[in-house]
Amino acid sequence: MEFPFDVDALFPERITVLDQHLRPPARRPGTATPARTDLQHQIMTVVDELGRASAKAQHLPSPITSASRMQSNRHVMYVLKDTSARPAVKGAIAGFLKVGYKKLFVLDDREAHNEVEPLCILDFYIHESLQRHGHGRELFQHMLQKERVEPHQLAIDRPSQKLLKFLNKHYSLETTVPQVNNFVIFEGFFAHQHRPPAHSLRAARQARAAALDPTPAAPARKLPPKRAEGDIKPYSSSDREFLKVAVEPPWPLNRAPRRTTPPAHPPPRSSSLGNSPERGPLRPFVPEQELLRSLRLCPPHPTARLLLATDSGGSPAQRRRTSSLPRSEESRY
Numbered sequence: 001m002e003f004p005f006d007v008d009a010l011f012p013e014r015i016t017v018l019d020q021h022l023r024p025p026a027r028r029p030g031t032a033t034p035a036r037t038d039l040q041h042q043i044m045t046v047v048d049e050l051g052r053a054s055a056k057a058q059h060l061p062s063p064i065t066s067a068s069r070m071q072s073n074r075h076v077m078y079v080l081k082d083t084s085a086r087p088a089v090k091g092a093i094a095g096f097l098k099v100g101y102k103k104l105f106v107l108d109d110r111e112a113h114n115e116v117e118p119l120c121i122l123d124f125y126i127h128e129s130l131q132r133h134g135h136g137r138e139l140f141q142h143m144l145q146k147e148r149v150e151p152h153q154l155a156i157d158r159p160s161q162k163l164l165k166f167l168n169k170h171y172s173l174e175t176t177v178p179q180v181n182n183f184v185i186f187e188g189f190f191a192h193q194h195r196p197p198a199h200s201l202r203a204a205r206q207a208r209a210a211a212l213d214p215t216p217a218a219p220a221r222k223l224p225p226k227r228a229e230g231d232i233k234p235y236s237s238s239d240r241e242f243l244k245v246a247v248e249p250p251w252p253l254n255r256a257p258r259r260t261t262p263p264a265h266p267p268p269r270s271s272s273l274g275n276s277p278e279r280g281p282l283r284p285f286v287p288e289q290e291l292l293r294s295l296r297l298c299p300p301h302p303t304a305r306l307l308l309a310t311d312s313g314g315s316p317a318q319r320r321r322t323s324s325l326p327r328s329e330e331s332r333y
Contacts, residue, residue, distance in 0.1 A: 003092075005090070007090060008081075010042055011025065015142050017076060018079060019077075023040065024036065050095075051069075053127070054096075077098045078143050080135060093127075095127055096124075096139075097123070097125075099122060100120055100122055101118070101119055102117065103115065103117045106155070108177065109187075114190070118153060118154065119154055120154065121154055121159070126139075140166075151167065152171075152186050155183045155184070155189075158183075159184055173186040177189060
């Protein structure tokens with residue numbers, strides 16, 4: 001892939017590593033050094049063009065590699081320069097490989113979820129005119145040595161069929177572990193990771209440790225028996241006694257002479273009454289004869305007197321009484 005600027009001066013090495021800062025690599029002594037801003041702008045142009053070419057080759061709707069994505073993520077990009085370009089051309093780019101660490105939830109061969117953060121292959125592209133010339137293997141092998149990882153420890157994000165064939169041909173990666181996301185991992189991915197023992201192995205180890213340990217186990221603490229719940233009473237016995245004693249008859253049954261001395265045993269009060277005023281001693285029930293006598297001696301109400309005064313003929317009962325008397329008694333009145 002050719003550019004209108006000098007690629008050899010921009011990338012002096014065969015393989016150049018770019019990080020999120022997209023800084024130009026160190027210059028060789030004795031070479032002209034353009035302005036730093038111009039070099040960074042040229043690097044951003046190379047990254048954008050490589051991302052568009054990779055998306056077109058993989059039939060993606062939009063590029064997944066660009067200068068803005070590189071600056072916003074901690075990814076690493078390995079750029080491979082084509083040294084076999086024509087002398088009239090100022091250098092060319094053969095391809096690139098983008099990697100980065102990602103936190104993933106992957107399934108192992110027992111379908112158990114594992115939270116890992118492996119090195120992931122995020123984008124890989126070699127120009128169509130330079131494929132099957134060993135450039136891809138050279139670039140991939142340089143990345144493995146630089147990152148110090150093995151091929152089976154990698155996770156590949158949505159690999160194409162060409163990439164799967166490439167890994168199978170050069171690194172014998174064929175058997176994959178099924179996942180529920182877009183990442184692909186191969187058999188042996190969990191070989192270098194610590195696995196917890198299975199349930200049967202854990203139980204066997206605990207039984208073996210218990211047999212070797214002479215310390216007796218602490219006895220289990222016994223809990224007291226639970227008390228049976230009795231019948232729930234709507235109110236206490238004191239409340240029932242209070243209801244029996246505290247019933248006061250209506251007027252005029254309660255018109256009895258007050259007791260001068262308080263009773264020896266006042267009636268109990270319920271705790272549910274709160275701060276209600278204390279009731280006085282209750283009056284005993286009045287016999288019927290005494291009640292009738294008190295009714296006869298009770299003075300008439302002022303309203304009754306007024307009615308009697310206004311009625312000239314007297315009440316009907318009085319008229320019947322006077323009419324039934326003999327004339328000798330009538331004359332007395």
